[in-house]
Amino acid sequence: MDYQDGNALAGPLSEIFTLDVTVAQGTCAGCGLRGPLAGLHVYGAAPGLVARCPGCEEVVLTLVRGPKDVWLDMRGAVSLRIPVTE
Amino acid sequence: MGIISRAFSGRPREPDAKLPPGQYLVHDFPVLSAGPTPRVPLDRWEFSIDTAEGQVHRWSWEEFQALPQETPTVDLHCVTKWSKFGTGWKGVSLDVLMEDVESAAEYALAYSYGGYTTNLPLEDLLDGKAWIVHEYDGEELAPAHGGPARLLVPHLYLWKSAKWIKGLRLLDEDWPGFWETAGYHNYGDPWREQRYQGD
Amino acid sequence: MIKRLNWRVATLVSTRQETPTARTLVFDVPGWPGHLPGQHVDVRLTAPDGYSTQRSYSIANASSEDRLELTVQTVGDGEVSPYLTEVLEPGDQIELRGPVGGWFVWRPHSSPPVLLVGGGSGIVPLMAMVRSRGKSDTPFRLLYSLRDPGQLFYADELEKVMAGVEVAYLYTRIAPPDAGRAAGRLQAADLIAYGWPPETAPDVYVCGPTGFVEAAADLLTGLGHDPAKIRTERFGPTGG
Numbered sequence: 001m002d003y004q005d006g007n008a009l010a011g012p013l014s015e016i017f018t019l020d021v022t023v024a025q026g027t028c029a030g031c032g033l034r035g036p037l038a039g040l041h042v043y044g045a046a047p048g049l050v051a052r053c054p055g056c057e058e059v060v061l062t063l064v065r066g067p068k069d070v071w072l073d074m075r076g077a078v079s080l081r082i083p084v085t086e
Numbered sequence: 087m088g089i090i091s092r093a094f095s096g097r098p099r100e101p102d103a104k105l106p107p108g109q110y111l112v113h114d115f116p117v118l119s120a121g122p123t124p125r126v127p128l129d130r131w132e133f134s135i136d137t138a139e140g141q142v143h144r145w146s147w148e149e150f151q152a153l154p155q156e157t158p159t160v161d162l163h164c165v166t167k168w169s170k171f172g173t174g175w176k177g178v179s180l181d182v183l184m185e186d187v188e189s190a191a192e193y194a195l196a197y198s199y200g201g202y203t204t205n206l207p208l209e210d211l212l213d214g215k216a217w218i219v220h221e222y223d224g225e226e227l228a229p230a231h232g233g234p235a236r237l238l239v240p241h242l243y244l245w246k247s248a249k250w251i252k253g254l255r256l257l258d259e260d261w262p263g264f265w266e267t268a269g270y271h272n273y274g275d276p277w278r279e280q281r282y283q284g285d
Numbered sequence: 286m287i288k289r290l291n292w293r294v295a296t297l298v299s300t301r302q303e304t305p306t307a308r309t310l311v312f313d314v315p316g317w318p319g320h321l322p323g324q325h326v327d328v329r330l331t332a333p334d335g336y337s338t339q340r341s342y343s344i345a346n347a348s349s350e351d352r353l354e355l356t357v358q359t360v361g362d363g364e365v366s367p368y369l370t371e372v373l374e375p376g377d378q379i380e381l382r383g384p385v386g387g388w389f390v391w392r393p394h395s396s397p398p399v400l401l402v403g404g405g406s407g408i409v410p411l412m413a414m415v416r417s418r419g420k421s422d423t424p425f426r427l428l429y430s431l432r433d434p435g436q437l438f439y440a441d442e443l444e445k446v447m448a449g450v451e452v453a454y455l456y457t458r459i460a461p462p463d464a465g466r467a468a469g470r471l472q473a474a475d476l477i478a479y480g481w482p483p484e485t486a487p488d489v490y491v492c493g494p495t496g497f498v499e500a501a502a503d504l505l506t507g508l509g510h511d512p513a514k515i516r517t518e519r520f521g522p523t524g525g
Contacts, residue, residue: 002519004519005389010387011327011385014290020387022386038387045117046119047265052121064268066282073268088292089331089378091373091377095333096336
């Protein structure tokens with residue numbers, strides 16, 4: 001099954017974050033791999049977006065867009081390091 | 087709602103009285119997937135039911151095939167809004183699989199090869215409402231559609247019909263699954279349009 | 286001023302046919318903030334009955350105020366791409382959100398050599414980088430993998446010799462007689478012949494269908510390129 005890169009999260013996440021979170025460094029709760037969210041494997045042919053770790057394929061985050069809410073579930077991320085400018 | 091794009095209609099969507107609210111009819115069989123497709127060799131496949139009381143019932147592929155088979159024809163309703171009518175399956179009714187299982191549990195968590203989970207009240211799996219199916223349209227079930235075997239619970243949205251089913255855990259308390267913890271409705275009745283939590 | 290992105294209305298101004306099945310769409314987008322080469326937009330189409338669907342497309346042009354170019358390849362049974370390549374006419378409006386994506390971008394002030402590896406319509410965001418390079422000193426090498434000469438995007442522009450940009454065409458099915466390379470998939474030998482050696486630590490951008498990107502990234506790391514320097518953009522299953 002085809003997947004996309006985490007780059008594909010940039011649009012949907014721009015709806016809820018003012019910063020581009022795809023450049024943030026995340027740490028996978030499954031295997032400890034660190035890398036930008038843009039490097040995750042995103043499965044989009046599903047009820048929501050499912051982003052998996054490129055190392056261990058565990059789910060790092062899911063994003064579900066309802067008519068009134070966006071559900072962001074970061075079940076597989078230990079932390080996010082987000083670059084900010086002064 | 088956004089601006090209308092001139093002459094855009096999208097994929098053909100036929101209205102039909104048999105459709106639950108908000109659904110449209112398709113004639114192909116869209117493949118949805120939240121991850122890589124697991125490949126499960128039949129000699130290593132097994133299906134199990136474990137009870138809240140600690141009993142485990144297990145079937146190998148041969149044992150599962152030897153059980154009485156049914157051939158339900160059902161309508162499917164996916165929460166991404168497509169519905170497909172008259173799909174033909176072959177498999178084993180959960181009533182057969184649950185025959186020797188003694189449990190006071192009220193809930194079930196279906197879990198799959200590949201890690202997917204989904205939860206249902208146990209009563210929604212009984213009385214001819216659910217099957218473990220291994221054939222679709224006269225052919226063995228393709229991995230993309232959940233083969234070797236998937237759960238089929240057609241009266242709920244299709245995400246409840248877990249692909250690549252590995253087992254059922256019977257529970258005294260409800261334990262929300264993959265999509266149910268990510269914003270989707272806990273029960274998922276298409277006729278009451280229970281798509282998201284709070285619907 | 287930090288602001289969440291909302292949907293903008295874009296009006297089609299003109300089109301350019303790239304191949305029989307692909308065309309470039311030039312949009313007027315009032316208030317467009319400009320973009321970085323490699324970024325994409327989400328396009329949303331809405332039918333009269335309220336049905337709505339969206340897709341992502343890479344931006345093809347160098348940053349410019351108010352103007353945005355996308356090059357769209359028709360996907361046979363697609364729902365959106367045939368509409369964009371065959372139905373949409375100048376004056377028609379669509380909605381888009383962006384620019385988005387801050388990872389798969391080239392920043393014109395960065396100095397390492399740049400290696401671009403594109404498969405099929407994966408050329409689009411790479412072309413935005415080539416176009417944004419302008420007169421910068423950063424040397425570019427572009428490996429463009431395509432099925433046959435009829436699939437070539439931006440033919441006129443790529444044909445013109447651009448100082449500092451070397452282009453190699455890798456035909457996978459049918460190569461023209463003067464190609465100097467037999468038709469076939471991207472190989473390590475191509476990356477050695479037309480790319481940068483890993484010691485030069487180039488910034489590498491790979492874009493194309495999933496299988497192509499996977500293969501190219503594996504070959505590059507196999508040759509010793511630092512995985513952290515390889516940025517990828519895969520076309521997913523929703524490309525239609």
